[in-house]
Amino acid sequence: MATAKSKGTIETPLDGGTFISLQKSSNEGDLSMETKLHLLYNLQQADSKIDKIHLLRGELPLEVQDLEDDILGLRTRVENLQTELKEVDKLIAQKKIDLENSKTLIEKYTSQQNNVKNNREFDSLSKEIEFQGLEVQLADKRIKENTLLQAEKKAALTIALEALSERGIDLENKKKELESIVAETAKEEDELKKSSEEISAQIDARMLAAYKKVRTNARNGLAVVTVRRDACAGCFNKIPPQRQMDIASSKKIIVCEYCGRILVSADFENE
Ligand SMILES: [Zn+2]
Incomplete structure (x- = not known):
């Protein structure tokens, strides 16, 4: 001291x-x-x-305020992650459709090659097949990348949701604690404030x-x-x-x- x-x-x-x-x-x-x-x-x-x-x-009033701020931030984070996850899901679904389309085209062009009239047509179909083959590879790559991203975002979302639930419980407890202290001392404080004003x-x-x-x-x-x-x-x-x-x-x-x-x-x- x-x-x-x-x-x-x-x-x-x-x-x-x-x-x-x-x-x-x-x-x-x-x-x-x-x-x-x-x-x-x-x-x-x-x-x-x-x-x-x-x-x-x-520090209770401050702690309550801090928790309320945390919860607000976490809610925004959860919302953002959910929106981002939806985007990723949509992208993966689209790439799967693209991949299937390219595969179907490859099958179609391959069978067409059996009925060509000349080499030029055959070569042209070969080029298309090659192009669709690259499309398949690209779609496959995007699906793999976004599947990883999807897993990362899901994990982050789980963590954020857990934190949100923990903070919610903390907040309830701190609020109860503060309310009970305020209730215990409210009458005394009112009287003291009145006395302070009178003096x-x-x-x-x-x-x-x-x-x-x-x-x-x-x-x-x-x-x-x-x-x-x-x-x-x-x-x-x-x-x-x-x-x-x-x-x-x-x-x-x-x-x-x-x-x-x-x-x-x-x-x-x-x-
Ligand atoms: Zn002095």
Whole structure:
């Protein structure tokens, strides 16, 4: 896990529109600073619990999406292979007819050769026989080639159909798993979302915007953290004693100079 190191390992970059700009102008409005900090802390607690629920669902929504994409791709592959197979079948059937026709012609010309009047007619029929002989060879070659192709495509089709059926079963299982997790946590998530919205409504717009910005930039979704073991609970960098006292007094917004998160008293955790 991450521990206190150097300033080089800051995970949330400091930038405009974060809590820093609020440090100076934060005493406006009706609410006391302590109340404002409590609201922010409570908002963070609700949002972190929602994050945890989403973490529980983990990769499942993505896995379901991936499987659905796979199935779509496999269906297209199966359709294409079936179309190609039909073409090959048609071609083989046609070549078989061609082959039979050529053979019939060869028989016909051979018998005609017995009744010719002169050498010229005989030679002419010989040429036809020779030509049809080549046609027979060619048709035979095409039939053999396409029979191989047919076998390849049939094998590919079998593999695609098996994969399609496997993915279909996987998808059903993942969907059931996801649905059951969603069902288990849906009520809790709804309540947390409602609570998050209610708290948000009490926080002024600029502070809420800063909260959202820092939260989005932080990998762990934390924008408001406590001081733990003399360090920021967000980035684990040490906080000087004087600053810790300021934080404990809850009189103003104190932002971690390393990660830009708002620091609140550890006492908040117990309230
Ligand atoms: Zn920090």
